[in-house]
Amino acid sequence: DTEVTQTPKHLVMGMTNKKSLKCEQHMGHRAMYWYKQKAKKPPELMFVYSYEKLSINESVPSRFSPECPNSSLLNLHLHALQPEDSALYLCASSQVEGMLQPQHFGDGTRLSIL
Amino acid sequence: GENVGLHLPTLSVQEGDNSIINCAYSNSASDYFIWYKQESGKGPQFIIDIRSNMDKRQGQRVTVLLNKTVKHLSLQIAATQPGDSAVYFCAENISNFGNEKLTFGTGTRLTIIP
Numbered sequence: 001d002t003e004v005t006q007t008p009k010h011l012v013m014g015m016t017n018k019k020s021l022k023c024e025q026h027m028g029h030r031a032m033y034w035y036k037q038k039a040k041k042p043p044e045l046m047f048v049y050s051y052e053k054l055s056i057n058e059s060v061p062s063r064f065s066p067e068c069p070n071s072s073l074l075n076l077h078l079h080a081l082q083p084e085d086s087a088l089y090l091c092a093s094s095q096v097e098g099m100l101q102p103q104h105f106g107d108g109t110r111l112s113i114l
Numbered sequence: 115g116e117n118v119g120l121h122l123p124t125l126s127v128q129e130g131d132n133s134i135i136n137c138a139y140s141n142s143a144s145d146y147f148i149w150y151k152q153e154s155g156k157g158p159q160f161i162i163d164i165r166s167n168m169d170k171r172q173g174q175r176v177t178v179l180l181n182k183t184v185k186h187l188s189l190q191i192a193a194t195q196p197g198d199s200a201v202y203f204c205a206e207n208i209s210n211f212g213n214e215k216l217t218f219g220t221g222t223r224l225t226i227i228p
Contacts, residue, residue: 004157031214042203042218043158055213090157098212100146100165105157 003027004106006091012112015081021109023074023091029104031097032074034066035090037108043090049074050097081113126225127194135222137187137204146207148216149178149189151200158203161189191224199226 004025013019023032031050035043048056049068063085065077074091088110092103127133139147145166150158164171164178164187171178177190187204204219 033216042221045215045217048213048215050213056215092157094214097214098209100207100209100214102148102160102163103216104160105150107155107157 004091004093004104006089006106006109008109009107010110010112012114013078013081014114015083017081018077018079020078021076021089021091021111023076023106024072025093025104026072027093027095027104028071029093029095030071031094031103032068033092033094033103034074034076035092035105037088037090039087043105047076048097055097078111081111083113086111086113123220124223124225126227128227129196130193133191133194133198133224135189135191135202135204135224137189137219137222139185139187139204139206139219140217141206141208142182142185144206144208146209147178147180147187148205148207149176149187150203150205150218151198152203152221153200161202194224194226196226196228199224 007022034046037043045058046060047066052068063080067075088108090108092105094103095101148163149161152158162173162176162178164180169180175192179188201221201223203221205216207216
């Protein structure tokens with residue numbers, strides 16, 4: 001079982017809906033990440049949080065809004081998504097950014113946009 | 115069996131044989147490399163990592179080799195088992211002023227034939 005927990009596992013939403021993806025880890029990690037993975041493709045980095053502050057935004061459209069309320073939680077708020085945003089959204093964490101430690105992934109939220 | 119570079123995204127190996135998965139990375143400034151295993155419906159699972167100041171690292175049944183001269187990384191799995199069937203991704207890390215960015219390769223699907 002993964003130590004990074006993502007909810008929900010599946011989400012279907014319309015293009016006008018607002019929803020949030022949640023990620024939680026209790027490993028004491030201070031870096032957390034959001035990735036997007038399309039079918040049969042590798043994960044692509046979206047955002048990096050380090051000590052609860054946004055350190056990297058990979059030019060992600062503003063309809064994706066990340067939030068890190070505390071060191072254990074990471075949210076991704078979704079609004080006015082497009083059908084091409086349908087994908088597996090993965091959360092990961094690592095001990096500290098910049099320390100060459102592996103990222104540990106959750107099992108993702110599979111998102112479908114109608 | 116052996117997969118050369120990224121031109122053969124699938125690899126089939128007889129159970130009990132050894133397998134080698136290859137990966138060509140792109141950035142000579144990459145300082146850290148990770149191999150992940152991703153099973154259907156799950157997130158990437160950490161297998162083994164290696165820093166750029168090393169050329170070989172061994173784990174349980176797995177060995178990673180790094181050749182910085184030709185920017186090549188390989189994962190050797192010994193005595194393969196049915197549970198080794200999955201997609202394997204190499205990932206290269208580039209550190210920049212304390213920020214880390216992990217970039218994944220396109221992946222290789224390994225199938226273990228009973």
